[in-house]
Amino acid sequence: MPASPKAEFLSVESILQEHVPADKLAQVQGVLYGLNCGKPVAAVPLSAELSSAAAAGGYDLQAYRFDAAPEQLRPPRIVRIGLVQNSIKVPTTAPFLEQRQAIHQRVRELIDAAGAAGVQVLCLQEAWPMPFGFCTREKVWNEFAESAEAGPSTRLCQELARKHNMVIVSPILERDEAHGQTIWNTAVVIGNNGNVIGKHRKNHIPRVGDFNESTYYMEGNTGHPVFETAFGKIAVNICYGRHHPMNWQGFGLNGAEIVFNPSATVGALSEPMWPIEARNAAIANSYYVGAINRVGTEVFPNAFTSGDGKPAHKDFGHFYGSSYVAAPDASRTPSLARTLDGLLVADCDLNLCQQLKDKWGFRMTARYDMYAEQLARYVQHDFTPQVIRDPSLE
Amino acid sequence: MPASPKAEFLSVESILQEHVPADKLAQVQGVLYGLNCGKPVAAVPLSAELSSAAAAGGYDLQAYRFDAAPEQLRPPRIVRIGLVQNSIKVPTTAPFLEQRQAIHQRVRELIDAAGAAGVQVLCLQEAWPMPFGFCTREKVWNEFAESAEAGPSTRLCQELARKHNMVIVSPILERDEAHGQTIWNTAVVIGNNGNVIGKHRKNHIPRVGDFNESTYYMEGNTGHPVFETAFGKIAVNICYGRHHPMNWQGFGLNGAEIVFNPSATVGALSEPMWPIEARNAAIANSYYVGAINRVGTEVFPNAFTSGDGKPAHKDFGHFYGSSYVAAPDASRTPSLARTLDGLLVADCDLNLCQQLKDKWGFRMTARYDMYAEQLARYVQHDFTPQVIRDPSLE
Numbered sequence: 001m002p003a004s005p006k007a008e009f010l011s012v013e014s015i016l017q018e019h020v021p022a023d024k025l026a027q028v029q030g031v032l033y034g035l036n037c038g039k040p041v042a043a044v045p046l047s048a049e050l051s052s053a054a055a056a057g058g059y060d061l062q063a064y065r066f067d068a069a070p071e072q073l074r075p076p077r078i079v080r081i082g083l084v085q086n087s088i089k090v091p092t093t094a095p096f097l098e099q100r101q102a103i104h105q106r107v108r109e110l111i112d113a114a115g116a117a118g119v120q121v122l123c124l125q126e127a128w129p130m131p132f133g134f135c136t137r138e139k140v141w142n143e144f145a146e147s148a149e150a151g152p153s154t155r156l157c158q159e160l161a162r163k164h165n166m167v168i169v170s171p172i173l174e175r176d177e178a179h180g181q182t183i184w185n186t187a188v189v190i191g192n193n194g195n196v197i198g199k200h201r202k203n204h205i206p207r208v209g210d211f212n213e214s215t216y217y218m219e220g221n222t223g224h225p226v227f228e229t230a231f232g233k234i235a236v237n238i239c240y241g242r243h244h245p246m247n248w249q250g251f252g253l254n255g256a257e258i259v260f261n262p263s264a265t266v267g268a269l270s271e272p273m274w275p276i277e278a279r280n281a282a283i284a285n286s287y288y289v290g291a292i293n294r295v296g297t298e299v300f301p302n303a304f305t306s307g308d309g310k311p312a313h314k315d316f317g318h319f320y321g322s323s324y325v326a327a328p329d330a331s332r333t334p335s336l337a338r339t340l341d342g343l344l345v346a347d348c349d350l351n352l353c354q355q356l357k358d359k360w361g362f363r364m365t366a367r368y369d370m371y372a373e374q375l376a377r378y379v380q381h382d383f384t385p386q387v388i389r390d391p392s393l394e
Numbered sequence: 395m396p397a398s399p400k401a402e403f404l405s406v407e408s409i410l411q412e413h414v415p416a417d418k419l420a421q422v423q424g425v426l427y428g429l430n431c432g433k434p435v436a437a438v439p440l441s442a443e444l445s446s447a448a449a450a451g452g453y454d455l456q457a458y459r460f461d462a463a464p465e466q467l468r469p470p471r472i473v474r475i476g477l478v479q480n481s482i483k484v485p486t487t488a489p490f491l492e493q494r495q496a497i498h499q500r501v502r503e504l505i506d507a508a509g510a511a512g513v514q515v516l517c518l519q520e521a522w523p524m525p526f527g528f529c530t531r532e533k534v535w536n537e538f539a540e541s542a543e544a545g546p547s548t549r550l551c552q553e554l555a556r557k558h559n560m561v562i563v564s565p566i567l568e569r570d571e572a573h574g575q576t577i578w579n580t581a582v583v584i585g586n587n588g589n590v591i592g593k594h595r596k597n598h599i600p601r602v603g604d605f606n607e608s609t610y611y612m613e614g615n616t617g618h619p620v621f622e623t624a625f626g627k628i629a630v631n632i633c634y635g636r637h638h639p640m641n642w643q644g645f646g647l648n649g650a651e652i653v654f655n656p657s658a659t660v661g662a663l664s665e666p667m668w669p670i671e672a673r674n675a676a677i678a679n680s681y682y683v684g685a686i687n688r689v690g691t692e693v694f695p696n697a698f699t700s701g702d703g704k705p706a707h708k709d710f711g712h713f714y715g716s717s718y719v720a721a722p723d724a725s726r727t728p729s730l731a732r733t734l735d736g737l738l739v740a741d742c743d744l745n746l747c748q749q750l751k752d753k754w755g756f757r758m759t760a761r762y763d764m765y766a767e768q769l770a771r772y773v774q775h776d777f778t779p780q781v782i783r784d785p786s787l788e
Contacts (some may be wrong), residue, residue: 009418012425020413024403029522030404032426034666198782204759219761224768228783243756245437245639245678246765253772254779272428272724273677280674283667284639330666365598367613371640372769374618378647379762385648388592389622390585 008267008318013334034331037067041331044347052118053286057109060342063117064325064333066288068349077350079231081258081288082119083323084110084128085301086341087296092131096143096242100129105154110343111157115164120192120231123169123260125294125323126239127185129153130173132264132294135210135316136304142216145175148188148199162194167229169236171262172217174199183217187236187262189227197227202238203247210306210316213240224250232257232350239263242277242291245284252285257350259287264294274322275335282326286356286363288348295321295341328356402661402712404565407728428725431461435725438741444511450501454736458513458719458727460682462743471624471744475652475682476513477717478504478522480735481690486525490537494523498550504737505551511739513627514586514775517563517654519688519717520633521579523547524567526658526688529604529710530698536610539569542582542593556588561623563630565656567610568593577611581630581656591621596632597641603663604700604710607634618644624740626651626744634658636671636685639678646679651744653681658688660711668716669729676720680750680757689715689735722750 009015020028029040035043044063054061068076089102107128114122126132129152134139146153157168158252167190174186185202199219205213226235235251235258242248242261251259261278265271278291296319303312322335325346336342357363377383403409414422423434430436438457448455462470483496501522508516520526523546527535540547551562561584566582577720579596595614599607618641629645629652636642636655645653655672659665672685690713697706716729719740730736751757771777 009421012422015414015418015422016410019415019418020409024409024413027403028406028409031665031669063594130710189782191786192785193784195784195786199782201763203761206759207755208753218757222779223764226779226781228781228787230784230787233781240759243678244760245643245674246760249639250765250768253768269424270724275425276670276674276677276724280639280670283670284637326635330664330670340630359602359603360637365600365613365634366638367597368642368773369770370597370617371644372766372773373763374644374647375766375769379766385620385623386617387620387627388583390589390591390624392585392587392589393622393624 002042004140008320008339010337010339011322022052033334034329036327036329036331037069041333044345046117046345048056050113053113058340059110060337060340061113062334063345065347066327066331066349066352068352068355074351077232078347079258079350080120080345080347081119081290081325082114082122083290083292083325083344084122084124085295085321085323085336086110086125086128088131088298092133092298093301099131100144100152103129104153106341108156109339111160111164111168112292114345115160115166115269119164119166119345121167121229121234121258123262123290123292124171124183125292126171126262126264127173128171131298133300134213135215136300136302137215138302142173142183145173145183147177148172148174148186149196154188154190154196157188157190158194161190161192166194167192167231167234169234169260169262171236171387184220185213185217185238189234189236192230198225200225200236200238202241204241204244205258206240209308210304224254225256226251226256228390234258234260237261239265242281245281248281248285252287257287257353258348260288260290260292260341262292264319267320268317271320277331279326279332281328282328284362286328286353286360288328288353289326291326292323293321294319295339328353388394396485402714403730404731404733405716427728428723430723430725431463434542435460435727438739440511440739444507446528447507448737452734454731454734455507456728456730459741460721460725460743460746462746465745468745471626472741473652473744474512474514474739474741475486475684475719476508476564477509477515477684477686477719477738478508478516478518479686479689479715479717479730480504480519480522482525482692486527486692487695493525494538494546498547500653500735502550502554504735505554505558505562507737509554509560509740513558513560513739515623515628515652517656517684517686518565519686520565520656520658521567522565525692527694528607528610530694530696531609532696536567536577539567539577541571542566542568543590544578545702548582548584548590551582552582552588555584555586559586561586561625561628563628563629563654563656565632567745577615578614579607579611579632581632583628583630586624591623592619594619594630594632596635598635598638601636603702604698618646618648620645628652628654631655633659636675639675642679646681651681651747652684652742653743654686656686658713661714662711665714667706673720673724676722678756679726680722680747680754682722682747683720685720686717687715688713689733700764
């Protein structure tokens with residue numbers, strides 16, 4: 001019997017909107033969501049057709065705008081980005097082809113909406129074409145692995161990229177035929193002309209509770225690539241890499257202006273971290289972050305345990321969605337719903353990145369030499385921590 | 395004519411408490427403040443005498459508790475820490491000795507309250523014995539600089555450390571007589587026996603708006619020391635260092651279990667970052683963070699400008715207080731008030747640090763070798779960013 005997920009609330013934002021008076025809500029939002037060029041992050045109107053399509057399709061649709069100050073020597077560089085969060089569409093007991101096709105169909109609908117909204121760079125969630133079966137430790141889910149260059153999910157994204165003149169970041173489970181059929185957790189970056197620009201493999205692999213993902217794939221070997229696309233320099237920090245500040249920094253040092261963080265994470269485990277880490281990265285690295293989380297509760301055929309002494313169970317918990325965009329000036333959009341598929345659209349003036357670098361000067365005050373030296377010492381076996389012991393202690 | 399600070403609200407927490415119904419408040423707080431061992435961070439009752447003293451003294455007093463799971467091979471290691479935020483007590487036009495004595499008197503009152511509450515490790519705010527005159531670019535404020543080892547503020551803290559058997563972290567403006575009367579932004583760490591264990595100098599110096607603090611002092615030369623005290627291994631990340639994830643990491647690699655972040659920062663500049671950075675550091679490094687911010691609006695005798703085209707003015711803005719403690723499990727306390735002096739008390743079971751390292755494994759999945767190598771390349775003049783350019787672009 002599949003576990004029945006407990007009732008989940010829609011979003012923190014919806015609760016605050018309902019109960020806090022407007023003047024005080026502005027104070028709360030000023031602290032919680034920040035200001036962009038001195039004002040709350042502005043909502044952007046979308047067409048009535050798009051709103052109707054979202055209502056009919058049962059998905060959350062929100063759009064916002066991040067401004068930058070006008071400059072004299074550069075025009076604004078406004079890029080419209082899109083984040084897609086989606087649940088699985090048929091039970092995990094259905095034939096795998098049917099499962100994938102159902103997800104493809106839904107994601108096509110969401111990307112088509114993004115295309116109609118003028119999105120130029122879009123990112124999907126981690127391992128989007130499949131249920132997130134990695135909690136089960138069953139290798140059968142590896143059947144969903146595909147070629148990064150020529151698999152069915154890449155082909156779908158190529159078709160939609162060409163159709164909408166859109167860069168699409170497609171995080172999949174990769175089967176690397178050229179290297180012994182190995183499995184990777186990979187984001188494929190598809191250019192607006194439909195070509196595969198390249199791929200990045202998840203650098204940091206969790207071994208937490210249900211999720212020892214190294215059962216399925218190992219630490220990535222692609223470094224911290226930044227992809228120079230028609231619409232800006234982007235990078236991808238996949239899921240658990242968001243807990244690693246140096247991973248965020250790695251993409252920053254290579255020049256990223258937008259870093260996507262496609263994720264799959266559940267409430268009990270990580271929800272209080274979710275509003276923190278992507279935003280901290282945007283601040284510290286003076287770039288935009290698009291944080292995307294899977295949504296829904298996925299029930300698997302066979303029970304599994306979590307290393308926490310609780311009875312075996314068939315679902316890992318509720319993937320709480322809540323995708324959002326964080327800006328380098330510490331402002332952010334509200335979150336998409338915790339319980340619905342969704343498309344978040346954000347206009348990002350990339351000039352804001354350099355403006356924040358100039359304002360705060362984090363790159364110039366960072367003392368990379370000191371940290372390079374510390375890390376070089378730290379990785380040695382004979383590293384001795386710098387500890388000053390109170391000599392008056394026994 | 396001194397600028398009149400605009401009315402400031404008490405805190406985000408007070409607004410939410412007033413308007414959001416209890417059941418929904420629990421949902422909001424679960425996301426915004428996290429859970430500690432599965433429950434909201436618990437308030438700790440203090441004596442009626444302490445509460446009365448706080449009410450009579452006009453300061454905010456709050457106390458919380460962070461638990462850890464019981465272990466079989468270690469007893470709990472509960473340390474009671476205290477954070478003090480204080481405004482200046484007489485106008486900046488008063489004689490300097492009077493200014494310092496008035497602050498000393500108030501801070502003595504707050505530390506005595508902390509002693510009565512059983513606080514074992516206490517940290518004061520950045521440059522606590524003086525107004526934060528660095529926005530003025532006037533060198534006259536350097537008169538407040540003192541010897542770290544033997545200045546009047548150190549002596550006061552030594553007296554109180556002995557009186558209360560308390561470790562005290564005292565962030566001051568340091569005059570280094572042994573090195574040409576140079577000025578540093580320094581935290582002095584005083585042991586519970588009243589001895590000066592050592593000091594740490596601010597690693598990262600802001601050059602932002604009003605605040606080019608390098609007018610006064612340069613980047614610190616003390617590395618990332620961890621001070622082994624009678625009550626745990628502590629470190630100090632002074633103010634602007636909180637924007638630098640590698641600075642937080644430096645203290646973590648050296649074994650800190652509690653890192654204090656004594657600060658002086660104003661609303662318009664940084665308030666949306668305040669709930670983010672200290673908490674991200676606690677999560678990423680599996681240690682506690684005590685984030686402390688100065689409170690109040692300080693009006694200076696001579697007008698100064700801010701490099702933003704606005705008219706000259708005599709105050710830099712409102713220091714918004716809001717001190718809080720963040721735990722390695724992503725939970726945190728509410729904030730002290732934005733407008734009042736305050737003492738925040740928190741019981742921290744230090745066992746939680748290792749428990750979170752074991753749970754999340756960030757240290758083991760961090761790939762320090764890769765980052766040591768990246769930074770070694772980055773600091774070279776001929777560093778070439780790893781960029782993959784879409785070949786289909788012109």
